Amino acid sequence: MGFTEKNDIGATQQVLDGIRVLELGHFVAAPFCTRLLADLGADVIKIEPLQGDPVRQWGAQIEGRSLWWSVHGRNKRSIALDLKTEAGRDVVLKLLPFCDVVVENFRPGQLERMGLGPDVLRAVKPDIIIAHISGYGQSGPGRDRAAFGVIGEAVGGIRHLTNHPPGQYDLPPVRVGVSIGDSIAGLYAAFGIVSALWRKERTGTPGSAKTIDVALTESVLSMMEAMLPEYGALGIVKQPTGGGIATAAPSNAYPTADGEWILIAANSDPLFAKLVQVMNQDILQTDPRFQGNAARVANAATLDEIIGNWTKTKDAKQLAGILADADIPSSKVYTAADVAEDPQYRARQMVRDVDDPALGKVLHPGVVPCFPESPAEVRWTGPDIGAHSAEILKEFLDLPESRIADLKAQGVVR
Amino acid sequence: MGFTEKNDIGATQQVLDGIRVLELGHFVAAPFCTRLLADLGADVIKIEPLQGDPVRQWGAQIEGRSLWWSVHGRNKRSIALDLKTEAGRDVVLKLLPFCDVVVENFRPGQLERMGLGPDVLRAVKPDIIIAHISGYGQSGPGRDRAAFGVIGEAVGGIRHLTNHPPGQYDLPPVRVGVSIGDSIAGLYAAFGIVSALWRKERTGTPGSAKTIDVALTESVLSMMEAMLPEYGALGIVKQPTGGGIATAAPSNAYPTADGEWILIAANSDPLFAKLVQVMNQDILQTDPRFQGNAARVANAATLDEIIGNWTKTKDAKQLAGILADADIPSSKVYTAADVAEDPQYRARQMVRDVDDPALGKVLHPGVVPCFPESPAEVRWTGPDIGAHSAEILKEFLDLPESRIADLKAQGVVR
Missing domain, CATH: 3.40.50.10540 (Crotonobetainyl-coa:carnitine coa-transferase; domain 1)
Known part of the structure; x- marks a missing residue:
């Protein structure tokens, strides 16, 4: 055999x-x-x-x-x-x-x-x-x-x-x-x-x-998920969404003061609440444009700009620390250098x-x-x-x- | 068992x-x-x-x-x-x-x-x-x-x-x-x-x-190919290249008259010669900026603009026909609608x-x-x-x- x-x-x-x-x-x-x-x-x-x-x-x-x-x-x-x-x-x-x-x-x-x-x-x-x-x-x-x-x-x-x-x-x-x-x-x-x-x-x-x-x-x-069935049944031609996700916000890559990008996925009500808190912009939480996921998705571009204006004031490392402390899913967008130095990859011999x-x-x-x-x-x-x-x-x-x-x-x- | x-x-x-x-x-x-x-x-x-x-x-x-x-x-x-x-x-x-x-x-x-x-x-x-x-x-x-x-x-x-x-x-x-x-x-x-x-x-x-x-x-x-070994040995931090490829040109998605994108991969000397011929711009072939792959890569942005100005004058369908007749690797950038109608996918029940x-x-x-x-x-x-x-x-x-x-x-x- x-x-x-x-x-x-x-x-x-x-x-x-x-x-x-x-x-x-x-x-x-x-x-x-x-x-x-x-x-x-x-x-x-x-x-x-x-x-x-x-x-x-x-x-x-x-x-x-x-x-x-x-x-x-x-x-x-x-x-x-x-x-x-x-x-x-x-x-x-x-x-x-x-x-x-x-x-x-x-x-x-x-x-x-x-x-x-x-x-x-x-x-x-x-x-x-x-x-x-x-x-x-x-x-x-x-x-x-x-x-x-x-x-x-x-x-x-x-x-x-x-x-x-x-x-x-x-x-x-x-x-x-x-x-x-x-x-x-x-x-x-x-x-x-x-x-x-x-x-x-x-x-x-x-x-x-x-x-x-x-x-x-x-x-x-x-691997194209719902692209084909949604087109066939409803005529929806799936479109690209840049750094974001069509159905959830905020989730995007945001610029940092040191020229890097940080990914933040605060796309649930509790996570969004945590985010506006660390941003010191609690007012966003009662802003009707951002109340609930549907509203946030509809106003994602505006929201991304507000978040980006905040992330731009801090280095990637500082942001990573703040967001991790608040238990908000996030990560620097890794380059080859970040991958090479990452302790998790090293610990697993990856x-x-x-x-x-x-x-x-x-x-x-x-x-x-x-x-x-x-x-x-x-x-x-x-x-x-x-x-x-x-x-x-x-x-x-x-x-x-x-x-x-x-x-x-x-x-x-x- | x-x-x-x-x-x-x-x-x-x-x-x-x-x-x-x-x-x-x-x-x-x-x-x-x-x-x-x-x-x-x-x-x-x-x-x-x-x-x-x-x-x-x-x-x-x-x-x-x-x-x-x-x-x-x-x-x-x-x-x-x-x-x-x-x-x-x-x-x-x-x-x-x-x-x-x-x-x-x-x-x-x-x-x-x-x-x-x-x-x-x-x-x-x-x-x-x-x-x-x-x-x-x-x-x-x-x-x-x-x-x-x-x-x-x-x-x-x-x-x-x-x-x-x-x-x-x-x-x-x-x-x-x-x-x-x-x-x-x-x-x-x-x-x-x-x-x-x-x-x-x-x-x-x-x-x-x-x-x-x-x-x-x-x-x-x-799946990140040479990203890690090139960083480790040479300190190269692999960078993104938009629609193109870092080491070959021309290869990109180009806009069409009907608002679609067409992918053209004419990144070899014979393919490039064919492309400039169908573009009716033979002069590009003797232009020193585009002689050989290395020169084309160095001047890829300029070359992409020239090609894009040509593709913009024609519909995606027309371009696909011209490029296929000339045996230049190319394809409309498929949306859900294109996938659904493609005869090759249908023939293979895909x-x-x-x-x-x-x-x-x-x-x-x-x-x-x-x-x-x-x-x-x-x-x-x-x-x-x-x-x-x-x-x-x-x-x-x-x-x-x-x-x-x-x-x-x-x-x-x-």
Whole structure:
């Protein structure tokens, strides 16, 4: 049932120990999916092109090495292969019997064109679970459309909703500052993969759960709450609400004297009463414009201005103290620096210093989800291109060193 | 091993058929988690207070019934219990032996105060898997802080990054228009739960994977890409970039003549060449400010203005046609109306009309992840409070109707 000797011997306490995943991925979505699986202990073998995953070139570098990669590639093994060669594809097919899952995020149809379509893979390993991640999915009239992450987000509905209210400003909707659509799709794929593995373990076969087809657009859409049912039944086209919430006030980010933003969520009558008290503006509590949530929502812009004029007179740190003492839900809007110094993250090892052999100490986010009785480790950081090529060829294909050297000389393996 | 007769008989092809989940959740995160599990076929029993989950009051209603709930509660069974009564808690404990998983999102410690802490639950069912979802996690100095979803997002780093660039505008960072932190945390919990179930199935016991501790803050942080490693190694505090991307241009949302936004991602040399051609402004291609990606990024604001002046002269539909013909990645920024009409979503049943007995036809998003060989169904829509109370009490506790009537009369069950 796909449980290989290698992992039986390992006998660690990692949750997904015993699962081996072959990644034919690049950029964000599929590699994020396999990071999640690897973080929980799966043995992830990443097939890279000889020049490496293009994501290695993204973001800040130190001597040509990507800081992002330290996290994005962690806990995985890298084998670099030229899949345009027969010998390169042959290596993939020979690795398959040792794997439980393949994850890929090429454009739909590309895997087939490379000679590695599902039929070819299943001829070698009939019960392999295959997870596809793409912009629009593997079927339908739109499957071939070009789909960058930002487009998946726009089609999923998140971009329209991430903006200041219409009419209030004439600014374009804002991109969530990371490729959130890719990451959500990767997380959905990981959920689907483990679900399929559960079914296979329970019934002896993945059966009709052997293919997982995740689209960026659909992954984003699935999180849009009441947007679709309210449109369908009532014709309501959900609109963005800036920093606030459509149905509760006050809840927003407010400017501070030291140029930061503080988030205050005093959107209940008791919390609002506490807020006007610490603001020393008790008069607001009897002001009819702010009596009850409905009135506060109707006059949210005015209320936000009044609160902002108060927060502007104090530093973020001072405000955080005042609001915490009054037990009003609030927080500085965290930057990278705030995250790095936060004692709660540190106490739970959700911000941790990790030794990267190429980069020195690197700050990593911890492993989510947390299994407190089975603490997860960053076993190693994002490896160099092909760092495990020789090891993998020896372990699974039992190739002698001379043959591995030949493949390297021929440019099939790096 | 937690596989009950009931589900053995069911014999449907749903991926998670055979898993039973007890939800002690409310609002967004835990119910979203169980929606995902129920969508894949798990039998989810939602314990509700007699007055129902407060989320039933959120958003637009028809005759007092929530449209959001039609989706949020779908495929689950509802039993309404007063957990402040001994008899109410007793029902929970008697259901436990039939369940594999408990999901809860009370404030940390609240479950213990209700007399339903993990020790109590495990005294009845030793190998129950318990998933906690909270703002800051179940441990650490900050675990008791009040944590609304917006605060989890602010502490996770996503709020700071979702804004126009500093200095360019004096506007607060924007809230992603849905409770994205809650939903991401719920999805992480679902991933963790199925991982633990896999381990239990493989080894006969969940072992050290029996507790899952998901924090909103940490779930968001895990998606922040290079934010943390770049800060740690280089002191870079990642900043928001409005509608654009820090490292590639042009990529933004541009205004159209009919008051919509169109997303254009022409951020490579060949795509940019195509764009200036359809804009009939070939001169831009030799303009030194826009030669190569680095120059375009440096002059992105100017370039965005030029492109925006062109898009403003045309309707969204016309622009979409021109850009698609030129094979330039682009899309109208979808609103609810665009999503509802999109043929790709319809072809894949990712937008579907569902009959809700209380509301009539309701537009639902489809089931993600998609298992194409095992099509998922919306088996039923969000049920009324306690719609399955009697059914559940009979099925698992074997209570006669008279006893059920007593419990209802006593206000223990609704």
